[in-house]
Every structure is written in structure tokens, then in C-alpha cells.
Amino acid sequence: MNDSHPSIPEARARADALRAQLRHFHAQVMPAGLRRKSEHHQVLDKADYALWMRLLQEQGWAIGHWPAAHGGRDWSLLERFAFEEELARLGCPWVIPFGVKYVGPVIYAYGSAAQQARFLPRIADGSDFWCQGYSEPGAGSDLAALKTVALRDGYRYRVSGQKVWTTYAQWADWMFCLVRTPRADRRPQQQISFLLVDLRSPGVSVRPIATMDGYRHVNEVWLDEVEVPLDQLVGAEGEGWTYAKYLLKNERTAGAIPGMVLHALARLRRAAVEAGRGADVALAHRIGELELRSIALRAMAYRGVEAMMASTDHGAEASLIKLRGTELYQDVAETLVDLLGPAGVAFDIDALHAASAPPLGPDDAGGIVKDHLYNRAATIFGGASEIQRNIVAKTALGL
């Protein structure tokens, strides 16, 4: 990512042009079947996501934020933010971040030339599907407490332990993960290393975790004496915490959240009319308050992004966007589900898998409820709200 160029007015103009291209792409280029499925919040499978990522790649967008030297477009932070926001506002599928947004930048920033040549082209063109192995039982918010251990044995590490909540591990070819490389003379955070693990290796088992929307998003990943060649260590042994923090910063600067709020608010306004409650003053107040919070969120987000580009940020901007954005999104989604009435209760995951209409209400009702149930977790993953508040208190308020 190139945050220092271009100037902010230029970056704003480029972001506006990119938004216009995205609207054209959504209306004219995106296959109708995929557009319909995502607009109706139906269940997307691995093939849908592979198609989606390939379409973005064909437009040069999947890695637009990478440096040109690695095939990207040197997008400013503002363009990247606008890209994520506009896609989400249009109701497009999620841009799966694990390869292009998370591990790709770590590899081009800290990986060896050989790792860059081996992994980056396959991340860029979507050949490899990645997942993120950070969290463990007992090491989520307190990530530095992780216990998965990598012991050096000749030209390899032997890795044993358990990762948890690993999104899409059931589809992934590779997992980037944090492991403990023990050294008695070092503090705990200096014993953490960043490893790239081939999930087809002997000793890896992936087990599903059921979520309340009935879909399979997350998994446990068990590692039993898994052999990982030394050339799959990124950077230096014991420096993984530095790379992990770099990655977390990328994880939290998400334009998708304000975009999801805008999309859900537009659907909420339509739902009020569909439910014959266009003149309901109490409901109008409730929606009005959500709209005001959305305007405030976007103002804060864009001010924060531009401050980051100008290096005048206080360091808590990404946390504020994550905190306020996810809480607002949940409130909008809950209001929408309330408005669906009985259709919001008759939730049928099989209908969503079959991409067929739900038994009651508008034909996106099931999908709205599915997303609402899943997004209860949005205030937990990527750093729980309490943790974001701690960061804001320390970084922005100096408490």
C-alpha cells in the first residue's frame, strides 16, 4: 500500500472514479446469478467465491492495494477504503481477505524473495485459498498467550497445537499462523513466529464449528507434529509479533463495514414501506437515528483514513471505525429483522443453500436473517469491542 502518494484531493478523485467503475461492473459485468445470490444473501460456496475473486482479479482490483512492483495498482488507503465500501454498499460478496489483504502484504513486506516468487502470484490470481490461524482456545484477545509450538528439527519445524475459529479452513490450501518458537532467554512476545502451513500436510485435521446461522464458517484446526520446512518461516524467528501487528492494522482498516451499513439501511427503508409502515412516526425516528449514526460513522471513517494518509492520525482510527461500524450494523440488522415480523422467524438454511425462496415474506428474508445471526459475531472477530475500547482509551485518550 502506498499511503503517501498521491495528494488527498487526487486520491479523492481517483476514489470517486473507482466507485463509478464498480457501479458499472456491478450492473453490467457481474454474472446475474452471482449478483442475485449475493443480493439475496444466499449461501455462497467455494466455487462462487473463486469466481468472484477471479472477476475482481480480471479487473485488477483484487490486489489494487499492492505495490505496482508486485502486480498491484499502488492504491492509496482512500481508494482501498472506497473500493471495499462501494462493493459492500452494492451488496456484492465479501472480498475474502486472508490471501490478498492479510498474508499477501506480510509476504511482500517481510518475506524472502523466494517466498514472494512462490506465493504472491498464486495469491493474486486466486490459485491458493488461505486462512488465518491466529486464535487458540485461551488466546483470542490475549493473542500473545498462544501455545501452538514449533520445534526446530533439522531443516523443518514440527508444529503441534490447536487453532480455533479458523474461517474457511475447510476450503483452504494454506494457513498463515502464529506459533511459539520457545527460547528461554526471550520474553513471551519474542518467542512468536509467523509460519506458512500447507494444510494438506500429514498431521493437520480440520473440524467444523457450528454457528447459529446454520452455515459452516469456522473450524478448529488441529496440528499434530506437522512438518513445516524452514523456508516457510516468514522473516526472522521470534519476530512474528511485529508481522502480526502489521497484519492486524490491515485487518481493521475495513471500508466494508460502513458499506454494509449503507446497504442494510437502504433495505430497511424499503422494508418499512413493504410492511405498510411508511407513516409510522416511531419507526421513522428509529430509522432516522440509525441514518444519523451512519452519517457520523462515514464522516469519522473518511476523516480517519485521510488522517492516516497524512500521518496525522492518533492511531485509534481503525479501532473506532470497527467499533462504531459493527455496533451500528448490528442495530440496523436487528431493526430490519424486527420489521420482517414472522418472516424473520421462519429461517430456513436449506432454502438458502438451494437458492430458493423462503417460506414467508420477501424472497431475501431468509438471507437477511442469516446475515443478522452471523454478524452477531462482528463485534467479536477482528478484535472484540471491549478490546477496541481499550485501544481507543489508551491511544486516543491517553488513559
Ligand SMILES: Cc1cc2nc3c(=O)[nH]c(=O)nc-3n(C[C@H](O)[C@H](O)[C@H](O)COP(=O)(O)OP(=O)(O)OC[C@H]3O[C@@H](n4cnc5c(N)ncnc54)[C@H](O)[C@@H]3O)c2cc1C
Ligand atoms: C465468526 C468468527 C470468525 C473468526 N475467524 C477467525 C479467523 O479466521 N482466524 C482467527 O485467528 N480467529 C478468528 N476468530 C477469532 C476471534 O478473533 C476471537 O474470537 C476474538 O479475538 C476474541 O477472542 P476469544 O474468542 O478468545 O474471546 P476472549 O478473548 O476470551 O474474550 C471473551 C470476552 O472477554 C472480553 N475481554 C477479553 N480481554 C479483555 C480485556 N483485556 N479487557 C476487556 N475485556 C476483555 C472480550 O472482549 C470478550 O467479550 C473468529 C471469531 C468468530 C466469532
